[in-house]
Amino acid sequence: MNARQAYAAEQRRRRIRLSFLLLITFLLSTLFLFAGRYPKAGFTFPSNLADPMVNTILLQIRLPRILLALLAGAMLSASGFTFQMLFSNPLVEPGFLGVSQGSAFGAALMIVLGTASSVLVQVSATVFGLGALLASYLLAQRFRFGGALLRLVLSGIAVSAIFSSALGVVKLVAEPTKDLQDITFWMMGGLWNASWNQILSILSVVAACLVILFCYRWKLNLLSLQEKTSFSVGLNPKRDRVLLLVVATIGTTLTISITGLIGWVGLITPHLGRKLFGSDSSYSFPGSMILGSLFLLVCDTIGRTLLPTEIPIGLLTSFLGAIIFIVILSLKHQEGKA
Amino acid sequence: MKKSSLLLLVLLLPALLFAQAAAESSMLNSDYYMATDANNRTLKLEKKPSHLLIAGKAGNMPANALFLFEEVQSMDLTLPKTDQGLGDFFAFIRPDLDQKPRISQTASAEEIASRNSDLVLMKATHFESTAKKLDQLGIPNYTMNLESYEDWKAELSELGKLLKNTSRAQQLIQLYETRVKFITDRVASLKPQDKKTVLLLQAERSDAAYAYKIAPDSWMQTWMVETVGAIPVWKGANKAANGWSTVSFEQIAAWNPDLVILLSYKDASDIYLKAVQTSELWSLLDAFKQGNVKASPHDMMNYIQPVASWVLGLQWLAKEAYPALFADVDMEYEVQRFYQEFYNIHDRAKLEVLLDLYRTSVASNTL
Numbered sequence: 001m002n003a004r005q006a007y008a009a010e011q012r013r014r015r016i017r018l019s020f021l022l023l024i025t026f027l028l029s030t031l032f033l034f035a036g037r038y039p040k041a042g043f044t045f046p047s048n049l050a051d052p053m054v055n056t057i058l059l060q061i062r063l064p065r066i067l068l069a070l071l072a073g074a075m076l077s078a079s080g081f082t083f084q085m086l087f088s089n090p091l092v093e094p095g096f097l098g099v100s101q102g103s104a105f106g107a108a109l110m111i112v113l114g115t116a117s118s119v120l121v122q123v124s125a126t127v128f129g130l131g132a133l134l135a136s137y138l139l140a141q142r143f144r145f146g147g148a149l150l151r152l153v154l155s156g157i158a159v160s161a162i163f164s165s166a167l168g169v170v171k172l173v174a175e176p177t178k179d180l181q182d183i184t185f186w187m188m189g190g191l192w193n194a195s196w197n198q199i200l201s202i203l204s205v206v207a208a209c210l211v212i213l214f215c216y217r218w219k220l221n222l223l224s225l226q227e228k229t230s231f232s233v234g235l236n237p238k239r240d241r242v243l244l245l246v247v248a249t250i251g252t253t254l255t256i257s258i259t260g261l262i263g264w265v266g267l268i269t270p271h272l273g274r275k276l277f278g279s280d281s282s283y284s285f286p287g288s289m290i291l292g293s294l295f296l297l298v299c300d301t302i303g304r305t306l307l308p309t310e311i312p313i314g315l316l317t318s319f320l321g322a323i324i325f326i327v328i329l330s331l332k333h334q335e336g337k338a
Numbered sequence: 339m340k341k342s343s344l345l346l347l348v349l350l351l352p353a354l355l356f357a358q359a360a361a362e363s364s365m366l367n368s369d370y371y372m373a374t375d376a377n378n379r380t381l382k383l384e385k386k387p388s389h390l391l392i393a394g395k396a397g398n399m400p401a402n403a404l405f406l407f408e409e410v411q412s413m414d415l416t417l418p419k420t421d422q423g424l425g426d427f428f429a430f431i432r433p434d435l436d437q438k439p440r441i442s443q444t445a446s447a448e449e450i451a452s453r454n455s456d457l458v459l460m461k462a463t464h465f466e467s468t469a470k471k472l473d474q475l476g477i478p479n480y481t482m483n484l485e486s487y488e489d490w491k492a493e494l495s496e497l498g499k500l501l502k503n504t505s506r507a508q509q510l511i512q513l514y515e516t517r518v519k520f521i522t523d524r525v526a527s528l529k530p531q532d533k534k535t536v537l538l539l540q541a542e543r544s545d546a547a548y549a550y551k552i553a554p555d556s557w558m559q560t561w562m563v564e565t566v567g568a569i570p571v572w573k574g575a576n577k578a579a580n581g582w583s584t585v586s587f588e589q590i591a592a593w594n595p596d597l598v599i600l601l602s603y604k605d606a607s608d609i610y611l612k613a614v615q616t617s618e619l620w621s622l623l624d625a626f627k628q629g630n631v632k633a634s635p636h637d638m639m640n641y642i643q644p645v646a647s648w649v650l651g652l653q654w655l656a657k658e659a660y661p662a663l664f665a666d667v668d669m670e671y672e673v674q675r676f677y678q679e680f681y682n683i684h685d686r687a688k689l690e691v692l693l694d695l696y697r698t699s700v701a702s703n704t705l
Contacts, residue, residue, distance in 0.1 A: 037592045038589070038591045039592060056622055057591065061586070061588060173444065309576055
């Protein structure tokens with residue numbers, strides 16, 4: 001088999017894997033639609049469909065929640081993948097550059113100010129998330145230390161710390177019986193409040209962000225190279241980086257403005273994607289998106305079915321994410337030894 | 339010589355007896371201002387506190403207990419924010435409190451010290467963060483728990499000792515006991531199959547989205563449902579011992595309770611009832627079909643929480659769960675009687691304000 005045939009065979013294998021992942025996601029989504037707490041904890045059987053309550057729960061509660069898990073998982077993973085490639089750093093996630101902390105501060109501020117509007121919470125989270133990104137970028141321009149990427153990393157750490165302490169101040173003055181609990185629950189994340197209205201409120205922008213990132217995925221490999229190299233192959237690295245960062249940030253902040261902070265999805269699933277599909281982002285990017293959807297779907301289904309009360313999804317993604325992370329690193333280590 | 343010695347003895351004897359009596363009286367007085375707080379510390383005050391400060395979050399709970407004693411009328415008070423969102427009951431009954439700036443709920447020990455109070459009251463949860471520091475500064479402080487019926491009885495008794503008014507403390511305890519016994523005596527005859535299943539849900543909203551939460555098993559809300567002879571369907575479900583946990587509508591439907599009570603401590607509960615009344619999902623619940631989804635009662639504080647008026651919440655719950663059994667209970671009369679007996683409010687205008695708030699809070703239950 002010559003190199004071209006080997007490459008074609010590898011591409012075919014990747015397409016098959018991608019199709020298989022899509023199929024698994026579809027099958028699990030369908031299966032999980034019938035998993036819940038009503039009429040009893042476990043699966044809803046066809047014999048239960050005569051109950052009008054079951055139909056309403058399936059269509060008004062479980063279906064929008066599953067779709068939100070798929071959408072949010074895809075967006076967080078796509079953002080994580082983009083950040084990791086742009087910064088050539090596998091430990092980067094959407095929370096990088098202060099985006100998550102900025103969004104959390106924005107949302108907490110609105111909760112404490114007593115707004116009853118979730119739209120305002122969404123807008124505030126998005127504005128402060130973008131503000132954090134801008135602040136990190138501008139700060140990096142002023143730093144006189146290291147290369148461009150290192151400066152951005154350092155400014156991101158500083159901006160994150162500033163928004164973390166600002167969030168601490170907001171929590172300090174929050175009403176303990178209500179606002180503080182809301183902030184805590186929001187920060188833990190969750191899809192318990194998913195509704196058709198919520199999905200529709202972010203669908204157009206998040207879908208647009210996903211489409212843009214998907215269309216630009218081939219550039220990610222080139223942008224992960226040194227600036228001179230990517231410039232030499234006809235890219236405008238500065239412009240493309242800013243564009244992709246802004247798109248990934250908007251998608252992330254909008255998503256977390258309704259789901260709350262959900263950690264690990266954007267960190268772990270790009271790693272899994274690259275593990276399964278290689279470093280070529282043409283396949284590993286969509287692969288990561290599907291894995292993100294799948295990961296969040298599984299975590300959310302556990303969170304809503306295991307106990308009578310909701311388990312905050314952030315706890316589950318952190319727990320499962322950390323286990324997967326350890327496994328990936330252990331496998332890499334063993335491969336290295338071999 | 340003998341005569342003079344005898345005369346001296348006769349003269350000294352009354353003086354000695356007087357000194358002994360004075361010492362005994364002093365000790366008795368000293369004991370009167372001595373009480374044990376929720377953290378098992380014994381506080382000994384030489385004089386009755388006249389400048390009192392309530393520190394920390396949830397300050398409305400110690401304030402609730404304190405205001406049950408008439409001594410509070412002559413005290414110079416510094417309070418934290420005590421309005422949960424439905425009105426400030428303490429400023430309502432003592433309007434001069436509005437003239438004085440409130441102390442921050444997160445005030446430091448130094449800030450509290452700068453107010454020069456004779457005594458600082460706070461929730462027992464602030465023991466580590468505030469009470470210990472105040473001890474280091476030598477500022478008398480006293481913690482209260484007030485999270486259960488037993489806490490209320492024990493801590494009112496201790497507060498009575500601290501304020502040198504044990505008779506009022508005993509009177510208050512008896513008032514609570516009489517009301518609780520009235521309910522427990524009547525529901526004692528209920529057969530297990532006749533017991534209603536009840537679900538208390540704390541409702542929260544954000545725009546058009548609503549969240550419903552259940553209380554931990556150990557909280558007073560769960561005890562209240564059990565005390566009225568009903569079955570709290572959520573018991574055992576909330577694994578978070580220290581707070582409310584969100585439940586999905588699916589789980590509510592799976593529990594399928596006979597009676598659902600919607601609570602809110604920040605908003606009027608009927609807001610949530612109105613949302614439920616227009617919900618396609620909720621209309622499928624049996625409790626909804628039978629008109630048994632209710633907004634919880636409140637005036638300036640919700641009755642279904644560990645504040646002094648919890649006993650009104652208990653009476654209201656009993657009547658809602660078993661209307662036939664408590665047909666003779668007139669809640670408006672009970673609300674009025676509660677404020678007369680517990681808070682010594684006899685001003686008709688003030689009673690009418692509180693009654694109006696109560697009526698409004700439950701008005702949508704009968705629509």
